[in-house]
Amino acid sequence: MLPLRLFSKPGQKSFALAASIAALGSLSPATAQEPSAELAAEMGAGFRVVESDHWRIVSDASPRSIAETAAVLERAHDQFYREWRPLGAAALRGKLTCVQFATAEGLAGYREKLGIASAPDGRGFYSLESRRIVLCDEDREPAEMVRVTARRPGATRKHSRTAHEAAHQLAFASGIQREGRPYPAWFAEGMAGNYEPATVTGAFGLSASARPDRLRALAVLRANDDLVPLAEFVALPHGAEIAGGAQVLYPQAAALFRFLFSERRKEFADYLAELDKLRLATAKPDHFHRAFTAAFGAIEDLEPEWQAYLDSLQAESANPRSKRRRGLF
Ligand SMILES: [Zn+2]
Numbered sequence: 001m002l003p004l005r006l007f008s009k010p011g012q013k014s015f016a017l018a019a020s021i022a023a024l025g026s027l028s029p030a031t032a033q034e035p036s037a038e039l040a041a042e043m044g045a046g047f048r049v050v051e052s053d054h055w056r057i058v059s060d061a062s063p064r065s066i067a068e069t070a071a072v073l074e075r076a077h078d079q080f081y082r083e084w085r086p087l088g089a090a091a092l093r094g095k096l097t098c099v100q101f102a103t104a105e106g107l108a109g110y111r112e113k114l115g116i117a118s119a120p121d122g123r124g125f126y127s128l129e130s131r132r133i134v135l136c137d138e139d140r141e142p143a144e145m146v147r148v149t150a151r152r153p154g155a156t157r158k159h160s161r162t163a164h165e166a167a168h169q170l171a172f173a174s175g176i177q178r179e180g181r182p183y184p185a186w187f188a189e190g191m192a193g194n195y196e197p198a199t200v201t202g203a204f205g206l207s208a209s210a211r212p213d214r215l216r217a218l219a220v221l222r223a224n225d226d227l228v229p230l231a232e233f234v235a236l237p238h239g240a241e242i243a244g245g246a247q248v249l250y251p252q253a254a255a256l257f258r259f260l261f262s263e264r265r266k267e268f269a270d271y272l273a274e275l276d277k278l279r280l281a282t283a284k285p286d287h288f289h290r291a292f293t294a295a296f297g298a299i300e301d302l303e304p305e306w307q308a309y310l311d312s313l314q315a316e317s318a319n320p321r322s323k324r325r326r327g328l329f
Pocket residue numbers: 121164168188189192
């Protein structure tokens with residue numbers, strides 16, 4: 001069950017969810033609670049606040065869309081903690097905020113207000129400064145993402161984005177990532193890239209199978225020799241330009257993250273400690289490289305195992321019903 005509470009402005013009628021998703025939870029009547037009222041007031045006319053167990057969602061989207069978002073966010077929370085509590089993820093100290101727009105225009109206006117030039121993850125982003133995730137229902141994808149997502153229907157992309165941004169937000173809110181620390185691109189996007197369900201109820205996370213379209217993209221990149229050499233890849237700062245752009249970064253980061261998380265768990269915990277020693281103001285790509293090798297050992301020693309892992313992902317992609325390789329979960 002997913003208890004949702006609605007917060008409406010005075011005089012506004014509470015609304016009912018579409019029957020098809022009523023099973024997600026029951027709604028209680030609107031009641032006033034200061035932070036939610038402030039949030040609704042900040043966003044202005046047409047916005048309402050819906051509370052799930054761990055989020056306040058302020059949105060001008062349809063009730064059905066908000067309820068779907070709430071369901072995906074709560075599933076992302078549960079899946080994230082299942083996988084990260086053993087690595088030290090601390091419980092949330094309050095509800096997280098999600099701003100969900102019905103239109104891309106709404107999101108773009110809000111992004112400008114936050115002073116963010118562009119959204120790196122297509123139609124959604126996590127803003128570290130405001131600690132909010134920002135999503136949008138509109139389905140058009142920016143040109144640079146089309147090659148990555150072309151085979152995915154709109155609803156698939158929407159739920160993927162929701163959980164992906166939630167993973168970024170949860171990583172910081174739980175202390176797995178910390179403000180004021182720098183992170184390499186493979187770590188930040190590789191983590192979030194493993195939290196991307198195709199549907200409201202679809203499996204996702206590091207303990208579910210890898211995304212089939214990502215596996216196909218990975219196989220093509222590998223066949224064309226377009227993957228970034230590991231030594232270079234692990235040193236790329238988050239947000240840096242990368243040859244091949246998002247089409248290379250996302251599939252390779254998700255695969256590398258999955259590989260190390262599933263096959264090198266103990267070293268992965270060491271790596272988190274190494275990253276925690278770095279500081280945003282002074283970090284250089286060299287430092288990322290050193291943090292990586294301090295935890296996982298020399299890249300050239302890791303390379304054969306990484307290549308074998310890519311082979312196994314490729315085999316899984318070619319025959320998704322084949323028995324999955326041990327440790328590939
Ligand atoms: Zn991301």
